[in-house]
Amino acid sequence: VVMTQSPLSLPVTLGQPASISCTSSQNLVYSDGKIYLNWFLQRPGQSPRRLIYKVSNRDPGVPDRFTGSGSGTTFTLKISRVEAEDVGVYYCMQGTDWPRTFGQGTRLE
Amino acid sequence: QVQLVQSGGEVKKPGASVKVSCKASGYTFINYGLSWIRQAPGGRLEWMGWISAFNGNTDYAQNLRGRVTMTTDKSTTSGYMELRSLRSDDTAVYYCARDTPFYTGVPLLDVWGQGTVVSVS
Numbered sequence: 001v002v003m004t005q006s007p008l009s010l011p012v013t014l015g016q017p018a019s020i021s022c023t024s025s026q027n028l029v030y031s032d033g034k035i036y037l038n039w040f041l042q043r044p045g046q047s048p049r050r051l052i053y054k055v056s057n058r059d060p061g062v063p064d065r066f067t068g069s070g071s072g073t074t075f076t077l078k079i080s081r082v083e084a085e086d087v088g089v090y091y092c093m094q095g096t097d098w099p100r101t102f103g104q105g106t107r108l109e
Numbered sequence: 110q111v112q113l114v115q116s117g118g119e120v121k122k123p124g125a126s127v128k129v130s131c132k133a134s135g136y137t138f139i140n141y142g143l144s145w146i147r148q149a150p151g152g153r154l155e156w157m158g159w160i161s162a163f164n165g166n167t168d169y170a171q172n173l174r175g176r177v178t179m180t181t182d183k184s185t186t187s188g189y190m191e192l193r194s195l196r197s198d199d200t201a202v203y204y205c206a207r208d209t210p211f212y213t214g215v216p217l218l219d220v221w222g223q224g225t226v227v228s229v230s
Contacts, residue, residue: 036216040154047204047221048146048154059219091154095216099170100144100156 001026001094005103012108018079020106022092027072029096036095039068039077042105043088052077082108111135113143113205113222120228121195129225131188131205138186139163144208144218145179145190147201157203160188163210195229202226 002025012018028035039052050059052068055075065080079086092103116130131143142161146154158169160179167179178191188205207220 038216038218040218042154047224048206049221050219053217053219093154093218095218098168098212100159100216100218102154102156104153 001028001097001101003092003094003101003103005090005092005106007106008104009107009109012082014084015081018082018086018108020077020090020092020108022070022075022077022103024073024075024094026097028094029072035071037068037070037075038093038095039066040091040093041086041088042091043085046088048091079108111207111220113207113220115203115205115222115225118226118228120230123196123229125195125229126191126193127195127227128189128191129203129205129227131190131222133162133186133188133207136207138181139183140210141217142208142210142214143179143181143188144206145188146204146206146218148204148224149198149201152201155201157190159208161210161212162188166212168212192227195227197229200227200229 004023006021035055037055040048042048051062056068067078089105089107091105114132119127139162144159145157160167162181176193180189202224204224205222206218208217
């Protein structure tokens with residue numbers, strides 16, 4: 001499954017919203033009816049950190065300004081008001097099919 | 110707390126092998142698996158493979174089959190990734206991440222190690 005993100009670079013102003021798109025080459029609905037689409041943030045010099053799992057579920061400690069949505073093959077991560085700590089590279093990843101595959105990454109700056 | 114601590118950086122010559130370790134703590138090791146992911150300089154994340162700490166089942170990325178072996182040691186709650194016949198394009202940061210214990214289970218990648226730099230030159 002090929003994951004494609006856009007844009008690849010996203011300049012933003014602090015306090016303004018941001019949106020990242022992720023599309024998959026196949027429908028990501030698994031046989032159990034769930035969609036295994038995760039979002040990760042990799043801050044400069046750090047390991048990736050999972051933010052969102054199964055399209056729209058925030059991990060513990062993730063601020064509610066982060067919202068994941070989507071279905072089928074099209075998914076979106078939205079940040080309602082960008083803060084300085086949000087800077088880094090965002091990746092989508094599908095876990096519906098093997099092998100797990102990541103998008104190219106979107107650099108938020 | 111739940112964490113994965115990886116071994117230190119390595120410098121290898123082309124054709125050599127490297128073995129990276131990933132020590133798990135703060136959770137029941139055999140109730141999960143581990144995925145290994147690498148990131149070449151300036152590149153995207155590339156999933157390399159998965160191993161179940163429950164039953165030792167594995168699945169490897171097609172482009173690495175024959176060169177990679179993943180293992181676990183329940184007595185030390187550690188996972189290992191060995192990559193053989195190293196080439197310059199294997200230069201990357203290698204990460205372990207907690208994952209499902211079953212091939213048909215829910216993918217996780219909810220906890221990551223700090224990364225291990227492997228340089229092939």
